[in-house]
Amino acid sequence: MNAPNPYETAFSIAAVERDTGLAKDTLRVWERRYGFPAPMRDANGERLYPADQVEKLRMIRRLLDHGRRPARVVGASVEELSTMLDACLCPEGGAPAGRDDGLLQLVRLHRSVELAAALRQALMKQGLQRFVAQTVAPLAAAVGEAWMRGEVDVPEEHLFTEQVQNVLRGAIGAHASIAGRPRVLLTTFPEEEHVLGLLMAEAMLVPEGASCLSLGTRTPLADIRSAAVGGGFDIVGLSFSIAYPARQAIEGLLELRSLLPEGIELWAGGAAVRDKQKRLPGIRVVGDLEDTMAALQDWRARNGAEG
Amino acid sequence: MNAPNPYETAFSIAAVERDTGLAKDTLRVWERRYGFPAPMRDANGERLYPADQVEKLRMIRRLLDHGRRPARVVGASVEELSTMLDACLCPEGGAPAGRDDGLLQLVRLHRSVELAAALRQALMKQGLQRFVAQTVAPLAAAVGEAWMRGEVDVPEEHLFTEQVQNVLRGAIGAHASIAGRPRVLLTTFPEEEHVLGLLMAEAMLVPEGASCLSLGTRTPLADIRSAAVGGGFDIVGLSFSIAYPARQAIEGLLELRSLLPEGIELWAGGAAVRDKQKRLPGIRVVGDLEDTMAALQDWRARNGAEG
């Protein structure tokens, strides 16, 4: 009785695809090539993945997102994977110690009500821009790290995103200057569904008097072009999360650059394009939130006071 | 030269899966069984679907969402499909003529700026509740119909959702009563990603003094339970779009009902659960936005003035 029936906590290949983001074909070919995963079979011969293998697959997935290659990680032991994950975390900005982890705790414990209240309180106290730079961005980074470590899961990340969205959208809407310059169109490429980068950029720009319009995520290139041209925008801003393939980002940005008229600038931000400026001629790579403000200053200096 | 190279406008099976929502396995098995789709092949023997077949697959997909069965629609001609789609539309609420189609035009023409401005203006003029009931809901229905007819596509639907979200979230945030009763937790099941139903419900309830918290879409059952219990909620509200399988909705709702303590009510709304009240004992089926208000009155009558 102390060992629960493994069948009760085992997952079909479709469920594993949903939970890990690894395609069914990929799961089967890894099994063939590397001997992992090694699922059980049900009465009908179909794969049944035990929970611990799914957990290991999640660790592997996270390492692949950080650029590791399958041959080096599929087949490694859980301990080795754990070590590799730690190695991915530390170099990023040194030791992020002493930060206020209260909000992260709320996320991990699913305390949605308290999280919403705490976010609104921080917003009131700090004002929109500092709220984004000093509260939302660090919290997003902390959630990302916790996600790497496997300490938060899809539902927690989701709750976090939703609550931050609520607060940011409300605050941005309150500014509502639709006349200011520059006019910025914000969106992501079709394969990118992370929305927080967009909202943070918008929250930094709107208080400065820029007028932003977000198309949301997953906009086809042709639609970005027509929206930018038809709406008379000065700048198109794209956001890329860490999971977005750098190569694909560069390729897409260069194509979009060629689609847009010269008068419209193209800005790109997020982990996937950081340090890629030299491969992106004619495109402004925005390193972080502060750099967004710098880019705005630059634009205004170039385009005079009237605009 | 008058016929464009068909290879230029043909799609890989992965692209078709993304565009139509039909799984690769399904596309291949239909081809085997019904002789449709009948894609070309590239030099490598891989399927290449011409644009007109993809368009037809989209029509088929829409009909399946409305309960038709594959044997009756896969293999029908475009004209027959068109007739069936018309038949799906008309019975729903008679002829929705004379409605203000200006907003729908803005959606179809990708006029995101004007759409945002028009929505905000309507909100100012009507107030939140009437804005939702008289502007957002009809517009959502119109977009849904246009989607059925194939007159709007993914990008348009997306733009529409995003702009409405912006306006509604801003307006809801402005009310921000976190003390009122009842306390309502809003979300959807993991397979349901449509968010507008939730936002509309929230927009109706908040001005009445209820305190709402939205977990966003795709929340696992166990997380709904723990959030509801831990947050001290009176009511859990679930939203189901037309595409959600009714059977799955009923099954999930009954399971969630059994997970929740008796003191917490369970409300369900949306096309997938309409007219299913008798199959959902212990659950309040909310027919439409007006019925949401009625349900709120009922709750307050039952639970006294203090609460």
Next chain:
DNA sequence: CAGCCCAGTTTGTCCTGGACAAATCAAATC
């Protein structure tokens, strides 16, 4: 030493054709 090109390897996706359980329909029964 940075940048570029080229062969070799890795890796995800696609293929065929078969199988089966779950969902659905239609007929028969209470």
Next chain:
DNA sequence: GATTTGATTTGTCCAGGACAAACTGGGCTG
């Protein structure tokens, strides 16, 4: 009219092979 039962439909899974695109690392050049 409602419910049960048998036949049919339908989506998903399987095996094992194939191949192009992506990546690696070495050698070359400016």
